[in-house]
Every structure is written in C-alpha cells, then in structure tokens.
Amino acid sequence: MSALEARWLAEVVRRREERDGPLDDAQANAAALAAGGGLAGRILVRADVLGAREGWRDAILRWGSRARLMLFAAGLLALLAGFGAAAGVLGDGSRPVNVVWAVGGLLGVHAVSLVLWLVLTPLAGRGHGLHAGGLLGRGWLKLVALADRSAAAADLPAALGGLLGRGRAAAWGLGAVSHGLWALLLAGAAVGVLALLATRRYGFVWETTILSAETFVAFAAWFGALPGALGFPVPDAATVAASGESAMLEEAGRRAWAGWLLGGLLVYGLLPRVALAALCAFAWRRATAALALDLSRPGYARLRFRLQPASERLGVSDPEQPGLPGPRHHAVAAVADGEAVLLGLELEESLPWPPACGGAGWPAGVRDGGRLDGRAQRQAALQTLAQHPPRRLLVVVDARQTPDRGSLGFIAEVADHAVETRVWAPHGGARSAQWAAGLVRIGLGDDAFTADGGAARAWLGGEEGGRV
Template sequence: MSPLEARWLAELVRRREERDGPLEDAQVNAAALAADGDLENRILRRAEALGAREGWRDALLRWRGRARLMLLAAAVLALLAGFGAAAGVLGDGSRPVNVVWAVGGLLGVHLASLVLWLLWTALAGRGQGLSAGGLFGRLWLRLVALADRSAAAADLPGALGGLLGRGRAAAWGLGAVSHGLWALLLGGAALGVLVLLATRRYGFVWETTILPADAFVAFAAWLGALPGVLGFPVPDAATVAASGEQAMQAEAGRRAWAGWLLGSLLVYGVLPRVVLAAGCALLWRRATAALELDLSRPGYARLRFRLQPASERLGVSDPAPAGLPAPQRHTAHAVVDGEAVLLGLELDAAEPWPPACDEAGWPAGLHDGGRLDSREQRHAALAALAGRPPQRLLVVVDARQTPDRGSLGFIAELADHAGEARVWAPGGGARAAQWAAGLERIGLSADLLSAAPASVRAWLAGDSGAST
C-alpha cells in the first residue's frame, strides 16, 4: 500500500476500535513494538496487521481497484459526452449554426461550474473533508462507495474523510479528478467540432430582435482576442455584420467563424481545465506527502503507552546458560579511590530519580549515572565505568519485579568495573528474597538490598561498618 493508504487503514482501525471497543492485539502489538521507527510507524504496522486479519486491508485494495476502473470509465464517457454535445450544438448542417447559442451550449455550463469552484475554493476554510472538490470528483467518489456495500468497506469513506479532513488535501484530490474529467469532456467536444467541421458544410449566423449589430461585432472581437493571439482565425467586423443578415456562405467567412468557435472552446474550455487539473494534482501530491496521523485522537493516544513505553523491558533474548557470570574484578586495580557511582536499572518511570535518601542527603561527590532502560544506555554505562572504574557502585533496582538472568548478568558486568558493588531496592519489595538469591548466585553481597537509606549513604561515603 502507498503511505496514504497505510494511514487510511490506520484511521479505519481507529474508528472501528473507538466505536466497537479494542481488538485482540497482544501479538500484533508485540510485533509492532519490536519494529523500528517512531510511534506513528508502529501504529501503521499494527493497523496493517489488524487490517489484514479483519479483512479491511483487502476491502481497501478492492476500493482502490474499483476507483481506478470507474475513473477510466468516466474518462471514456466524458469524451463521448463531449463529442455528443458538439454534434447536438452544430447539428447535421441542414440549418445554419447560431454562433451565440453554439458558444453558450459548449462553454456555458463549464464556465458556471468553474466560477463556482473558484469561489468555493477561495471562501471555504480548512477541514472540508470529502465535501470539497468539484462536482465530478464528488460524484465519482460516491459511485465508488456505492459499488461495495459490504461490512468491511462500510467505514472506508468515513475513514478517508477523517484522515483528509484537517486540510485541503481532499479538495485538491477531488479537484484534480473533477477538472480532469471536465478537460476530457471539453476535449471530446473540441474533437467533435473539428470532425464535424471537417466533414460537413456549415453556415454561421447570429440572430437578434433588439440588439444592434455592433454588440455582436464587439462580442466576437472580445471572445476571439486570446484565440487570435494563438493563431486561430477571428472574423472581422464586416464578416460579423454580414452574418446577421443571413448565414455566412463565403468560404473565408465560414473558415473565420469555424476557427473562432474552435479556438474559443480550446482556450476558454480545455486549457483552463488542464491547467487546474495539473495544479490540483501537484497540490494533492504535496499535501498527501506531508500527511500524518493525528496522534492526539483518543484511539491513538491509548496506544502510546503500549507501543512506545517510557522504558523497555529487555527480557529473555537467548537460551539460559549453565550458570550466571560472576564479577572477576579485572579493573579493580585501576579504581578511582573514594569515587562512588549511583545507577538505576529498569525502574518504574513514575518513581523519582534519584531515590530519596535520609535527611543528610546523598554523599558529596556521588556521581549520578542515571537510569538504564535501553541497550544503548547499558552499553554507554559499561563504557563509562570501564574508562573510569569507581571505588563503590550502587545499583538501584525494583524488588517488586522478578529478577531475570539478563538483569543479574548485567549487574555482574557492572560490578566487574568497580572496586565494590552493592544492589539496593528502596522500600524493599515482594520479590526481595528472589533478588537476594540471585545476587548470591553471581557472587554479590545482598546486605544492602533492603537496607535503610542511612545505611546505604554510609556505605557510599566509605563507612566500613555501614553494611553490617
């Protein structure tokens, strides 16, 4: 799917979940959480997996196929309708062509529609959704939606409107479709006029009861100004005046009227629609390229803590070894005498950092190594300790969580880069006994695990009796 369709599917999933309740998504969320990228990228991955499972993705792809097919059919019909309009306006050649009615019949509805579209686009604000765009564009979208009334496709139009409703992307997209169909319709009319003029002999006349001939002379000159610049023939004043008495039969006069009619149709009909269709298509591409999900919506906001948690539990990543590593003190001889470092390992994001100490506060000179929640932070902490091993290292853990071998092994690696290392769980916890057993397995003392803050502070300060 294109980026627009991926966001469209995400919007569909959001609307369904807000209306009918959350879907079963444990495995889908786990896969999305493991994916790279920001929150929006994870939401898109989740939506694609859920959409494939629920049948919404296939419904969207069917919608896309029907939209293209109907657009092609509409293009063919527009060409044929334009050719038929030209035949209706010019007739079979048995009667002279009234030039005023011919121009009005070929350009009147188009010009009125164009003026209304320009006024609507200029006056309407943002947030138009699928109610924006030209008449042909909205009609095409409505027919596509009516072609599939299945349950899986029922929310597709609403989801698309919700996605595009914050800007003018919908107006530009539907405008491009509408102007494109108008261009084909007028192009078919121009082709029809050209074919009929080439195969039949037409006379041209203007008729009036109350208007003077000068009015038609001025009208012909004004309308033929731009086509004349582009090389189309324009009838002179004498030809226009003579056409009011009877149908113009002179060869030069008929050619001038034919060129004037065809040039007006191309310059005032086909050309503006082609330019507007191209401009709307360019603006549509830019608008959709910058399109993002509105992550403030409730359906997306509730996914933030599930797909982008504040801290990441690394868990088990490989088979259990025969035994856990123990600190070897490879760098104990290089420790900085008296220096102490405080680190937090996979703590709850809601807990304050650093943890509260006694009234005297933490010892002066204590280096705060911060929380370690990600692999990158763990690697950085090990590198820092290897470059400057401290005399004492205190690792703060959450004894309400079960100690896994990954955490215990990492604590052993940290202890390997310090003269002395202890683990502290402020306030204890239901699994303090499991932590004590795990520390014993890796050869570390658990004497400070459930100690009071004063004892922990004394140990960090170098009081030899603090841990007894």
C-alpha cells in the same frame, strides 16, 4: 500498499477500536515491536496485521481497483458526452449555427462550475474531508463507495475523510479528478466540433431583437482576442456585421467563424481545465506525502505504552555491568527527622497522579516527588534527594512492565539517599514477582515490594502496622 493506503488502514483500525473496543492484538503488537522504529511506524505495522486478519486491507485494495476502473469509465463517458454536446450544438447542418448559443452550449456550464470552484475552494478552508473538491470528483467518489456494501468496507469513506480532513488533501485530490473529467469532456467536445466542421457545411449567424450589431462585433472581438493571439482565425468586424442579416455562407467567413468557435473552446475551456487538473494533482501528491497520523487521538495514544514502552523510549545509557549496584544508605547518618517522599517511575500517562491508595488520601506531610520519565527528571530528583534526604521514600512503579537494569539501578540510587525505601505497584501486575526479585538483587530486601495501597500508605505515613 501505498503510504496513503497504509495510513488509511490505520485510521480504519483506530475508528473501529474507538467505537467497539480493542481488538485481539497480541500477534499484531508483537509484529510491531519486532519491526522497531518510531511509534507511527509500529502503529502502521500493527494496523497492517489487524487489517489483513479482519479484511480491511483487502477492502482498501479493492476500493483502489474500483476507483481506477470507475475513473476510466467516467473519462470515457465524458469524452462521449462532450462529442454529443458538440453534435447537439452544431446540429446536422440543415440550419445555420447561432454563434452565441453555440458558445453558451459548449462553455456555459463549464464556466459557471469553474467560477464556483475558484470562489469556494479558498473559502472552504481546512477540515472538510471528502466534502471538498469539485462536483464531478465527489460524484465519482460516492459511486466508488456505493459499489462495495460489504461490512469490511463500511468504515472506509469515514476513515479516509478523517485522514484527509486535517488539510486540503481531499480538496486537491477531488479537484484533480473533477478538472480531469471536465478536460476530457471538453476534449470530446473539441474533437466533435472539429470532426463535424470537417465533414459538414455550416453557416453561422447571430440573431437579436433588441441589441445592436456593434454589441456582437465587440463580443466577437473580445472572445476571439486570446485565441487570435495563439493563431486561431477570428472574423473581422465586416464579417460579424454581415452574419447578423443572414447566415454567413462565404468560405472565408465560415472558416473564420469555425476557427473562432474552436479556438474559444480550446483556450477558454480545455486548457484551463488541463492546467488546473495538473496543479491539483501536484498539490495532491505533496499533501499526501506530508500526511501523518494524529498520534494525539485516543485510539493511538493508548498504544504508546504497548508499542513503545517507557524503558525503550528512555534507552540504555550505560553498558551492562556484571552486577547491579545496591544502596549504601549514606542518608542514614545524615537524617535525624526527614520527611516522607512519594515519586513515580516510568508510569503510563493514563495513570492518575498521585495514584489512589485506598479510601483515605495520602498522609499529611508527604512530599510529592512527581513522575520521572526522562533522564533530566531523574537527575533533578537525585539532586533534590541528595540535598534533602527523606526518612521514607516510596517509589511507584508499573508492574506490567519488565524491570530492566536502568529502572532497578535508579531505584538503588534514590534508595542511597533515603533511610528506608519501599516500592509500590498499584493494582499489582503480571511482572510483580520479577520486580520483587529485582529489588532483592539490589539489596532492598524481600519486604521492599507491595501491591497493597493501604499498606504503602500506612508505611509512608509511619503508622503502626504499616509494614509493607
């Protein structure tokens, strides 16, 4: 899959999980953790595994194949439509060609749609997703979406719109498709005009009831100025004036009118569309290359803990030592009547702080040491505890995480500045036994760990019966 399709698949998975709840993702999470890298990369790996299992990956690949096939078919139809438009405007040669109607028939709708695109695209701003871009581009996209009505493809358009909607990527992509189809339509019209002019004899005329000949002379000069600068023939004033009374049948006059019409079609029709299609395609490539997942969305934020655990984010700062350090309780002699302190170590962001400890709140006088997630916060907490050693220190941990050397070593350090230290894991966790064993290894004793909020509260408040 391309980088865009991989992010698109991640958006499909996110939307599905936010709407219907988490998927069974044990295997996908394991693959993401094994892949390593940043959180965004791991989310993409996880989405690829889940998407392959649920059918979304194949649906996106089918979508891309259908999109290319339909774009080819639309381009072919545009060429044929352009040729048909040229045949309808010029006719079979039995009647003279009204040059004004010919210009309007070949360039009128194109000019109106081009002006609307130039005016509305800057005003559309950001965040319009797949509703931005040209009319032909949006029509092509809807046809692609309608071609697959399977359950796996149901969320694809919304997910793509959500991914592209934060910028102008959708407008540039659909603009490139729309301008490209217009370019093919006008190219077909140019080929049709050239083929018919080469194989049939046409006379050219302008007709009016209320306008003067000077009006058409000025119009012909204005319309033919740019094509004339590029080498296309332009009828002179005498030829234009003569064409108003009767159809221009002289060879030189017919050639001038034919070059004027074909040059205007190419310069005012085909070339602007080709240039805008190339510009939009370039902007599309740049915009999609800069696309990134919005990791602040709830569906991605909840994956941070599982795909990039806090202990991994903090990293390992020291090489492994033969044994873990233990607290020496320097604070025992320094504290006569110290306070009680509550602090959290590497907790998931979704866990409220301070955590609930049962029906009653925390005792009065307990100092909130805050959450400690980074090295700077750890060092600041150690300095504070060294300056103001507490009598009781309660460290809150997440027993769903594995206790690593860094976490146990830090608990030993903070315990060195407190008379008594206990560790509490709200609601327990699958690795509670590992935490209890780790605390024994650093010398805190077999009663230092608890999952009982009421007992933790009672111990921190110094209440009788508050043994942990």
